[in-house]
Amino acid sequence: MVAFDMDGKVRxxxxxxxSEQVRYEHRFAPFNSVMTPPPVHYLQFKEMSDLNKYSPPPQSPELYVAASKHFQQAKMxxxxxxxxxxxxKPTGLIGALDVG
Known part of the structure; x- marks a missing residue:
């Protein structure tokens, strides 16, 4: 999603x-009762997803490649x-993840 956002593909x-924070909190509210792993609060999420902490910051093509590798690993x-x-059991969704 970060790469899509960088490329202006997310409206x-x-x-x-x-706000983004309200949507984040609503999206993850059902998981607040789960103890393991502990919930990630919005500010922690923002800090973890800040690409400016890297030197040089990754570009969107690098993020797309990393995402593809992670989806392939999850599929495997x-x-x-x-x-x-x-x-x-694998469904049509798993087949849709086949990118290579």
Whole structure:
């Protein structure tokens, strides 16, 4: 998402009573009761996703390649689960992750 944002591919709504922080908190509110892993608060998320802390900051093509590698790794891990139950069996979504 960071790379898409860098490339101007993400349209952000401009609502008077809304903000990125409000959307983040609403999106992750259902997970607040989960103890492990502990929830990441918005300010911590912003700090962790600040690319200016890197020298030089990564460019969007590097981020796309990294994302692709991570999706491929997740796909491989899911496909190699022995005796998956119905909740982890590959579906059409996993096939859609095949980028190479």
């Amino acid at each position: 952000k709504p401009k609502f008077e009573l809304d 891990i899911l496909e190699n689960i022995p005796n998956p139950d119905h909740e982890v």
